[in-house]
Amino acid sequence: MQFAVSAVLVIAIGFREAICMDLVVPLYKWPDLGQHDSMYDAVANSPVQTVAIINPTNGDSNQCAGTEPHDTTWRSVVELFDGRPLVKTIGYVYTKWGNRPRAHVEASIDRYFACWRVSGIFIDEASTDTSLCSGNGSYYKELYSYIISKNTAAEVVINPGTGVDFDVWRHCSTRAMVAEVPMVAEAPASSWVSEFRTSGHFNPQGSTATYPAGYAIVLVYGVPTEVQMQEVVRQAACESITNAGGIMVLSEGGSNSLPTYDQLPEYFLQEAEYITSSWSAMCPKYPGMNSYTLAPVGGVCWWNTSDNNCEQCHAGSFQCSWTGCYKHQCSPPGGGACSNPCLNSHTLAPTGAPCWWNTSDTSCELCTEGSNQCSWSGCYKHQCSPADGSACSSPCLNSYTLAPSGAPCWWNSSDLNCEVCALGSNQCSWSGCYKHQCSPNTDASACTNECDTSRRLRGSPSV
Numbered sequence: 426m427q428f429a430v431s432a433v434l435v436i437a438i439g440f441r442e443a444i445c446m447d448l449v450v451p452l453y454k455w456p457d458l459g460q461h462d463s464m465y466d467a468v469a470n471s472p473v474q475t476v477a478i479i480n481p482t483n484g485d486s487n488q489c490a491g492t493e494p495h496d497t498t499w500r501s502v503v504e505l506f507d508g509r510p511l512v513k514t515i516g517y518v519y520t521k522w523g524n525r526p527r528a529h530v531e532a533s534i535d536r537y538f539a540c541w542r543v544s545g546i547f548i549d550e551a552s553t554d555t556s557l558c559s560g561n562g563s564y565y566k567e568l569y570s571y572i573i574s575k576n577t578a579a580e581v582v583i584n585p586g587t588g589v590d591f592d593v594w595r596h597c598s599t600r601a602m603v604a605e606v607p608m609v610a611e612a613p614a615s616s617w618v619s620e621f622r623t624s625g626h627f628n629p630q631g632s633t634a635t636y637p638a639g640y641a642i643v644l645v646y647g648v649p650t651e652v653q654m655q656e657v658v659r660q661a662a663c664e665s666i667t668n669a670g671g672i673m674v675l676s677e678g679g680s681n682s683l684p685t686y687d688q689l690p691e692y693f694l695q696e697a698e699y700i701t702s703s704w705s706a707m708c709p710k711y712p713g714m715n716s717y718t719l720a721p722v723g724g725v726c727w728w729n730t731s732d733n734n735c736e737q738c739h740a741g742s743f744q745c746s747w748t749g750c751y752k753h754q755c756s757p758p759g760g761g762a763c764s765n766p767c768l769n770s771h772t773l774a775p776t777g778a779p780c781w782w783n784t785s786d787t788s789c790e791l792c793t794e795g796s797n798q799c800s801w802s803g804c805y806k807h808q809c810s811p812a813d814g815s816a817c818s819s820p821c822l823n824s825y826t827l828a829p830s831g832a833p834c835w836w837n838s839s840d841l842n843c844e845v846c847a848l849g850s851n852q853c854s855w856s857g858c859y860k861h862q863c864s865p866n867t868d869a870s871a872c873t874n875e876c877d878t879s880r881r882l883r884g885s886p887s888v
């Protein structure tokens with residue numbers, strides 16, 4: 426679906442506070458306390474609030490000796506974790522999507538609460554079938570009540586590994602692992618988000634709302650580098666992506682192999698620290714990201730299904746980009762909400778990012794990972810480029826102008842040769858006189874260019 430450029434450019438520059446996330450670590454390995462690179466020691470020493478999912482033989486065997494685990498190795502783990510205020514343990518049980526006899530699951534739950542000092546239960550192989558959580562007597566509602574009867578503050582984490590209908594499942598869980606997905610190898614770090622192109626994957630029944638803060642837990646595996654891990658954490662924390670309250674990013678596993686959950690990524694400590702920093706960090710809301718847009722990138726472009734640098738749209742909305750012209754915006758049919766200028770493939774948004782020479786100035790371009798801003802002090806280009814500057818083609822623009830051309834002229838909306846203006850500013854051009862500049866709404870003080878009647882800017886922005 427292709428759209429023409431609309432008349433009004435509305436740029437919303439805003440930041441929202443990221444929610445507090447905790448780390449949720451599946452520990453599916455026999456305890457390796459004291460060993461080199463011990464997974465259990467790393468979790469015990471994690472600098473961030475960490476939920477450790479312990480898994481002594483799937484919670485199946487009879488492991489209690491009084492109020493302690495029977496096994497001395499496990500006893501050490503329970504004592505170690507219990508002494509760490511940042512670590513919460515929850516016990517693993519599996520439910521075969523509602524087909525495992527509930528009495529067996531409840532026997533495991535009994536043992537976890539009797540001798541493992543757990544603060545909740547992780548219910549694996551959870552179904553998404555809402556009838557299994559509807560009303561008293563339903564499988565997951567009964568399990569939930571059973572756990573809550575042990576401790577009214579217990580965490581009941583279900584793991585369907587995909588999105589659930591929150592309105593139903595909030596009666597059977599306190600949190601849900603709504604994503605257990607790989608990052609596609611060789612793809613941008615945003616690729617995991619494309620697993621959610623169908624909004625129903627993580628939104629309650631395909632609605633456009635995300636989960637309430639704190640409910641969603643996201644697990645993304647096959648993420649090789651620290652930089653990509655950080656990008657995944659930022660995306661997951663953002664309200665428009667998953668609004669996650671818990672996360673684990675793993676390097677092991679990938680598109681064709683599931684993780685074993687018996688090793689931590691090399692960047693585990695950096696991950697924990699990065700999550701700590703995101704407690705108070707600002708979660709960037711991409712400028713120009715209107716309410717029809719789920720994410721500015723990570724969507725497959727309609728004209729080239731190998732290119733996933735396009736915007737992801739809410740159900741019923743369409744991509745504004747067309748071949749070679751990235752807008753990172755979506756719109757209802759008709760294109761009325763397509764307001765960004767054409768952006769090159771290195772640029773996510775024309776404004777909203779701190780300028781490299783003055784971080785208090787957020788009117789600079791937002792760049793993709795590995796790209797740099799083309800602007801420099803006082804010279805705004807609203808374009809990004811690889812380090813060699815080869816993609817910096819816009820002329821210097823004043824701070825009111827997002828692009829020298831591409832917007833409909835105010836006097837003739839079929840003429841797209843006019844300047845694209847930032848919020849609160851207006852075109853300097855008038856009929857037949859193209860200035861390719863904008864100025865504040867209140868005055869024409871920034872209209873300094875001579876009239877340019879050649880119209881040579883369109884299609885060749887380098888003047």
Ligand SMILES: *[C@@H]1O[C@H](CO)[C@@H](O)[C@H](O)[C@H]1NC(C)=O
Pocket residue numbers: 561
């Ligand atoms: C369902 O169970 C709850 C808690 O035990 C109880 O308060 C409620 O009355 C029950 N509802 C029905 C319809 O049986």
Ligand SMILES: *[C@@H]1O[C@H](CO)[C@@H](O)[C@H](O)[C@H]1NC(C)=O
Pocket residue numbers: 729730731732733
């Ligand atoms: C489609 O996108 C891929 C990935 O960006 C690119 O390598 C390829 O050249 C594109 N194909 C066409 C026909 O533009």
Ligand SMILES: *[C@@H]1O[C@H](CO)[C@@H](O)[C@H](O)[C@H]1NC(C)=O
Pocket residue numbers: 783784785786787
């Ligand atoms: C940095 O940007 C801010 C916000 O635009 C502005 O108020 C300030 O004067 C700028 N500082 C310098 C040194 O240019």
Ligand SMILES: *[C@@H]1O[C@H](CO)[C@@H](O)[C@H](O)[C@H]1NC(C)=O
Pocket residue numbers: 837838839840841
């Ligand atoms: C409006 O702009 C279009 C496209 O440039 C042009 O074809 C048309 O003649 C213009 N209309 C007027 C009244 O100038």
